[in-house]
Amino acid sequence: MRETEPARPLLRSWEANERLHALVPGGAHTYAKGDDQYPQDLAPVISHGRGAHVWDLDGNQYIEYGSGLRSVSLGHAHPRVTEAVRRELDRGSNFVRPSVVELAAAERFLATVTGADMVKFAKNGSDVTTAAVRLARAVTGRSLVAICRDQPFFSTDDWFIGATAMPAGIPRSISELTVSFPYGDLAAVEELLRRHDGQLACLVLEPATQQEPPPGYLAGLRALADRYGSVLIFDEMITGLRWSPAGAQGLYGVTPDLSTFGKALGNGFAVSALAGRRELMELGGLRDPRERVFLLSTTHGAETHALAAAMAVLDTYVEEGITARLHELGERLAAGVREVAAGMGVGEHVVVRGRASNLVFATLDENGRPSQDYRTLFLRQLLAGGVLGPSFVVSSALAERDIDRTVEVVGQACAVYRKALDAQDPTPWLGGRPVRPVFRPYA
Known part of the structure; x- marks a missing residue:
């Protein structure tokens, strides 16, 4: 399996991140969205999203996981939700x-x-x-x-x-x-x-x-x-x-x-x-x-439009069996990731955890300990393959082809992961400083 190509250029995102830091403490309104959570110079600033896909300011398209910190579980701009919101906006909020x-x-x-x-x-x-x-x-x-x-x-x-x-x-x-x-x-x-x-x-x-x-x-x-x-x-x-x-x-x-x-x-x-x-x-x-x-x-x-959104979401979940759909997608993703990780010899290092509707991944070093360095390597390879995945939390907007493409990209990332483990040093694949935990006393 080939090694993923170098990550896509994010020149406009980089410029926007610099401007954000000048105006917004932390560069984002939620610490979990900070650019310190992503490999250096690879924190895309989002232009727009539709379904399970988002586009950054540089025109790159990604399959997105953990959308809106798990809030967008039906996919971006879900028609039933946006229509309910539009109806109320015309009536006052x-x-x-x-x-x-x-x-x-x-x-x-x-x-x-x-x-x-x-x-x-x-x-x-x-x-x-x-x-x-x-x-x-x-x-x-x-x-x-x-x-x-x-x-x-x-x-x-x-x-x-x-x-x-x-x-x-x-x-x-x-x-x-x-x-x-x-x-x-x-x-x-x-x-x-x-x-x-x-x-x-x-x-x-x-x-x-x-x-x-x-x-x-x-x-x-x-x-x-x-x-x-x-x-x-x-x-x-x-x-x-x-x-x-x-x-x-x-x-x-x-x-x-x-x-x-x-x-x-x-x-x-x-x-x-x-x-x-x-x-x-x-x-x-x-x-x-x-x-x-x-x-x-x-x-x-x-506000009426937000409550209308909540009612539309509840109706959609109940009437369309969304919870079951999330589980089906998550199970397909977890099985695929585990298979390619094991095939690359990193099944004990790239570990999928959690309920199928709420999957996360752990990145462990050669001694089986959680590693921010290996997380950085893994995220960098995902981004290069067009997957924006701080977690593997699915939305119901994902298609099976999205899951299959994600598994392919994970396999490519695992090939690089194996090289780093063999070298007992992920540094050559980090591209800069490692990602950092949100809760830390100093920046």
């Missing part, structure tokens, strides 16, 4: 009182996520997850928050960022109010609850990500939260719709007290949701005699 679209969207959402009694919409995942934490603290009268330490991100707010490798600007007194637990270990959660008995307001976790929950784990968390009086919060930003239209809670049959949704919910449009039990959610309302919680109050949280 924001008013001084609630729109009837807010009622329709709430009814549609709760008809899908049947474990929740009430829902409140916002624009991003951080806001609704922080609102869930605030609500848990209010209802329990407790201050400590327990987060799953094996999961990368819950919010941009202090209660979470203070527990990361980038806590600058957050008082230690805030950071000390967040503790952590490992995923999949009920005994560790029980020990944490016992040690902080009467102090933990909530348990916050993604119900599943790269590993399936061990048998009985989620039900065990539900029982422990009830026994110790803590609120169980599922962050369904990733699992929402991709695991089932109702998220992981719908697939595994365990209902949290509160859950948060976003990403795939809008297919790229800005919409998120906090959902939960009426007893808790009413604390943020106007019909409860208890002390009120300032839950969520967002000027743009209920």
Whole structure:
């Protein structure tokens, strides 16, 4: 198998990246989109996208994975979604009182996520997850928050960022109010609850990500939260719709007290949701005699076009069996990647992980350790072959020929990977500095 040709020139993208850094801290509005996440001088700036393909400013076309950080699961400019949005744009997007679209969207959402009694919409995942934490603290009268330490991100707010490798600007007194637990270990959660008995307001976790929950784990968390009086919060930003239209809670049959949704919910449009039990959610309302919680109050949280997008997405998932389609595509991709990696002798180094609808890959060095250098080599070869793939998270817009082409490019990348392993040095194939983790204390 031939080695991939040198990467395509990205002169216009390079110039645009320089201008972005002069005007936008980090050069992007989300750290995960930063050019430090890509090989040096190979961070394309996108001109437009359609379906599962995007084009950069230099006219290069790519098959795209992980679109919009997993938010665009139906593909770019999906006709059913864009038509729903266009209809509302002509009717006005924001008013001084609630729109009837807010009622329709709430009814549609709760008809899908049947474990929740009430829902409140916002624009991003951080806001609704922080609102869930605030609500848990209010209802329990407790201050400590327990987060799953094996999961990368819950919010941009202090209660979470203070527990990361980038806590600058957050008082230690805030950071000390967040503790952590490992995923999949009920005994560790029980020990944490016992040690902080009467102090933990909530348990916050993604119900599943790269590993399936061990048998009985989620039900065990539900029982422990009830026994110790803590609120169980599922962050369904990733699992929402991709695991089932109702998220992981719908697939595994365990209902949290509160859950948060976003990403795939809008297919790229800005919409998120906090959902939960009426007893808790009413604390943020106007019909409860208890002390009120300032839950969520967002000027743009209920823009009609974004809620119309969410309704169109939910309808499409349910009516067209999108979750099953994502799994079919992901299984085809995972099988192909594993086959070509094994064929090139790097099957233990280029490793596909996760649920079929949410695949990521690990790049391991000659000693089997995660390697940013080898990730850089791999990404560089993917880009050269026309695959923009920081992950292997599929959208339903991918065609089987896209998957097959991706597998071909991965095979070419694995051939280079093998050479680097044999040399015990990937440096000649990096093209510059390696990619870097998002959470690091210094640039």
